[in-house]
Amino acid sequence: MPNQQPQPLQWQALDLMPALVSLNPEQRAAVHYLAGPLLVLAGAGSGKTRVITEKIAELLRSGHQAERIAAITFTNKAAREMRERVAKLISKEAAETLQVSTFHALGLRFLSMEHAAAGLRRGFTVLDADDSFGILKDLSPKAQKSDVYDLLRQLIGRAKDEGLTPEQALKAARSPRELQAAEIYQAYQQRLQTFNAVDFDDLIALPERVLREQEAVRLRWREKLSYVLVDEYQDTNRTQYRLLKELVGPRGAFTAVGDDDQSIYAWRGANPENLNQLTVDYPHLKVIKLEQNYRCSGRILRCANAVIGNNPHLFEKRLWSAHGEGDHIRILNCRDDQHEAERIAAEIVYKREQQKALWSDFAILYRGNHQARALEQALRLARAPYHLSGGQAFFDRAEVRDVLAYLRLIANPDDDAAFLRAVQVPKREIGTITLEKLATLAGSKHVSLLKAAESIEVQKQLAARPGAQIAEFAGLFRHWREAATRMGAGDLTALVIQESGYAQHLVAGLRDPESKARREENMQELVRFLRESDKGRDGLSALANQLALISFSDRDDPGNAVRLSTLHASKGLEFRHVWLVGVEDGTLPHQGAIDEGRLEEERRLFYVGITRAKESLTMSVSQQKKRFGEMERLKPSRFLRELPETDVRQEGDDPEREAEEKRERNLSHFARIADLLK
Ligand SMILES: Nc1ncnc2c1ncn2[C@@H]1O[C@H](COP(=O)(O)OP(=O)(O)OP(=O)(O)O)[C@@H](O)[C@H]1O
Numbered sequence: 001m002p003n004q005q006p007q008p009l010q011w012q013a014l015d016l017m018p019a020l021v022s023l024n025p026e027q028r029a030a031v032h033y034l035a036g037p038l039l040v041l042a043g044a045g046s047g048k049t050r051v052i053t054e055k056i057a058e059l060l061r062s063g064h065q066a067e068r069i070a071a072i073t074f075t076n077k078a079a080r081e082m083r084e085r086v087a088k089l090i091s092k093e094a095a096e097t098l099q100v101s102t103f104h105a106l107g108l109r110f111l112s113m114e115h116a117a118a119g120l121r122r123g124f125t126v127l128d129a130d131d132s133f134g135i136l137k138d139l140s141p142k143a144q145k146s147d148v149y150d151l152l153r154q155l156i157g158r159a160k161d162e163g164l165t166p167e168q169a170l171k172a173a174r175s176p177r178e179l180q181a182a183e184i185y186q187a188y189q190q191r192l193q194t195f196n197a198v199d200f201d202d203l204i205a206l207p208e209r210v211l212r213e214q215e216a217v218r219l220r221w222r223e224k225l226s227y228v229l230v231d232e233y234q235d236t237n238r239t240q241y242r243l244l245k246e247l248v249g250p251r252g253a254f255t256a257v258g259d260d261d262q263s264i265y266a267w268r269g270a271n272p273e274n275l276n277q278l279t280v281d282y283p284h285l286k287v288i289k290l291e292q293n294y295r296c297s298g299r300i301l302r303c304a305n306a307v308i309g310n311n312p313h314l315f316e317k318r319l320w321s322a323h324g325e326g327d328h329i330r331i332l333n334c335r336d337d338q339h340e341a342e343r344i345a346a347e348i349v350y351k352r353e354q355q356k357a358l359w360s361d362f363a364i365l366y367r368g369n370h371q372a373r374a375l376e377q378a379l380r381l382a383r384a385p386y387h388l389s390g391g392q393a394f395f396d397r398a399e400v401r402d403v404l405a406y407l408r409l410i411a412n413p414d415d416d417a418a419f420l421r422a423v424q425v426p427k428r429e430i431g432t433i434t435l436e437k438l439a440t441l442a443g444s445k446h447v448s449l450l451k452a453a454e455s456i457e458v459q460k461q462l463a464a465r466p467g468a469q470i471a472e473f474a475g476l477f478r479h480w481r482e483a484a485t486r487m488g489a490g491d492l493t494a495l496v497i498q499e500s501g502y503a504q505h506l507v508a509g510l511r512d513p514e515s516k517a518r519r520e521e522n523m524q525e526l527v528r529f530l531r532e533s534d535k536g537r538d539g540l541s542a543l544a545n546q547l548a549l550i551s552f553s554d555r556d557d558p559g560n561a562v563r564l565s566t567l568h569a570s571k572g573l574e575f576r577h578v579w580l581v582g583v584e585d586g587t588l589p590h591q592g593a594i595d596e597g598r599l600e601e602e603r604r605l606f607y608v609g610i611t612r613a614k615e616s617l618t619m620s621v622s623q624q625k626k627r628f629g630e631m632e633r634l635k636p637s638r639f640l641r642e643l644p645e646t647d648v649r650q651e652g653d654d655p656e657r658e659a660e661e662k663r664e665r666n667l668s669h670f671a672r673i674a675d676l677l678k
């Protein structure tokens with residue numbers, strides 16, 4: 001029975017000794033159950049991730065080899081955290097050989113080992129979304145709006161998710177438009193093959209196909225992996241589910257943990273029905289439910305339960321917390337988003353001081369990336385260090401990817417996708433016709449684009465001006481390859497940025513000094529990062545491997561900083577104090593979702609946000625916001641009406657209170673200075 005007795009809050013103590021806090025009986029059962037497939041189905045903060053970590057430790061203790069255990073997490077960040085937790089529980093060495101990764105990273109590893117079976121050559125390249133976009137643009141019969149390419153990419157992604165080959169897609173096409181899309185899919189796949197490249201979706205779809213079709217590989221991998229654990233299972237898509245099935249085989253040596261109420265990636269193909277499918281595919285599946293929430297205060301949990309109670313459920317779950325009631329949930333009514341941001345920044349600075357907390361105890365969560373800007377500015381003014389996650393990750397920025405393409409190509413002259421990207425930024429007088437010609441010549445000689453570009457014979461067959469440009473471009477790479485033997489990755493990058501003309505290109509045509517500064521900062525940051533991670537002159541191939549890894553990692557360890565994050569990217573995390581901003585109709589729920597009646601997923605997103613908070617939760621609502629240059633009046637989110645009234649406190653735009661807070665803040669600064677003077 002739930003313990004109804006309010007207990008003192010004890011989070012800090014838990015943070016200090018995670019390994020010593022004992023598991024509850026259901027968790028223990030989940031950790032020790034090895035007789036067959038297991039699904040742990042439980043609400044937020046009930047210790048699902050903890051079960052996975054403990055189970056890994058238990059598997060290691062009971063004799064499983066670390067390299068034969070695969071744990072799959074949704075983000076690289078979660079993977080890193082899990083490894084750290086295992087290192088604490090068992091040993092550093094075991095944690096290092098353990099395979100903790102995202103589905104995509106697992107797919108990449110699979111393909112690196114099985115490239116021949118997947119029809120790839122060694123040293124294949126993984127294309128990013130931009131690269132795919134470029135190829136699609138190139139393949140489409142006439143110029144289209146960029147949404148068309150996005151749509152095509154999605155269509156291709158979905159086809160891959162359903163395991164459809166281009167040939168099958170062609171056969172299945174029922175209208176001229178479908179046929180056209182299928183033709184583009186086919187041409188796209190052919191292009192990838194020529195480049196010896198795969199895209200992001202292939203990282204899952206190809207391993208799945210290879211495992212399904214090739215028995216020898218399948219048996220080898222089933223032997224290789226003795227146990228598989230999957231976190232955030234509700235957000236796997238169809239192919240990921242099939243990949244999992246192929247990997248574990250009928251024996252079903254796996255544990256999956258998930259919460260259907262936190263399925264927030266349907267728009268990306270995630271399929272919470274996979275939870276149900278498990279019970280069909282594995283009739284002997286054992287299901288364990290966890291009902292105690294260890295994260296949130298009583299009031300926060302009650303709000304979360306009330307909200308999610310309005311959604312239909314695949315599985316019934318009850319969650320209770322033995323923590324005390326805690327503070328009321330605050331609803332902060334603000335004049336506008338500017339004021340909202342300033343107020344939150346001031347509150348965080350004040351609270352940190354008052355509670356002697358860490359910056360990293362605070363998180364500000366929002367629905368869309370664009371909401372971060374005002375917050376960033378306010379935090380900067382308040383001198384609060386912050387870390388932005390889930391936005392456009394550093395390594396996804398166009399300028400960073402551009403420079404990485406140069407480095408990829410220095411490291412691997414066969415990387416045609418990198419060639420095509422680098423050759424086009426900054427603009428050189430090398431047009432599509434020249435590139436097509438170059439591609440044909442390279443194809444007939446069976447060499448890569450850069451190798452073809454280096455050949456004098458090929459240069460002669462191109463028109464004079466572009467031919468000279470191509471020769472110059474190839475010459476630069478010869479020079480950089482030589483430079484790479486003398487210097488580390490960071491210095492090499494600085495050199496490339498200057499000599500390629502990219503530095504000028506980057507800021508050319510930008511009027512806004514802030515964007516100029518931001519792009520330059522990004523370049524410096526990249527150079528700095530490569531300098532730091534460069535461990536001596538370990539040559540080009542090490543650099544190539546390093547880069548392949550970098551482009552996949554949200555490398556950043558946020559450190560001691562306020563976390564700014566989208567709701568989507570906050571999944572799985574927890575913070576002592578959480579601010580949920582922009583809780584307005586049109587923002588959360590998002591206008592698009594309101595228009596299309598997709599409120600359930602938005603409600604789950606709201607639920608995920610609420611359940612990130614341990615001790616305090618504040619939701620802020622602006623009365624107006626500037627949109628497209630016009631002030632727009634806003635209404636509080638309809639979801640706010642779903643919160644139990646007794647757990648909520650409204651706070652207005654109260655100048656007096658603010659003045660009071662300011663006075664207290666000044667006093668505490670004063671006290672600190674007085675302390676120092678003593
Ligand atoms: N038996 C336990 N005793 C005390 N604390 C626990 C116990 N199990 C888990 N916790 C703590 O509760 C918090 C939530 O655990 P965890 O992150 O594993 O939950 P979760 O179910 O994965 O949550 P989410 O659904 O948000 O991913 C963590 O701080 C964890 O250390």
Ligand SMILES: [Mg+2]
Pocket residue numbers: 048049050231572
């Ligand atoms: Mg979790």
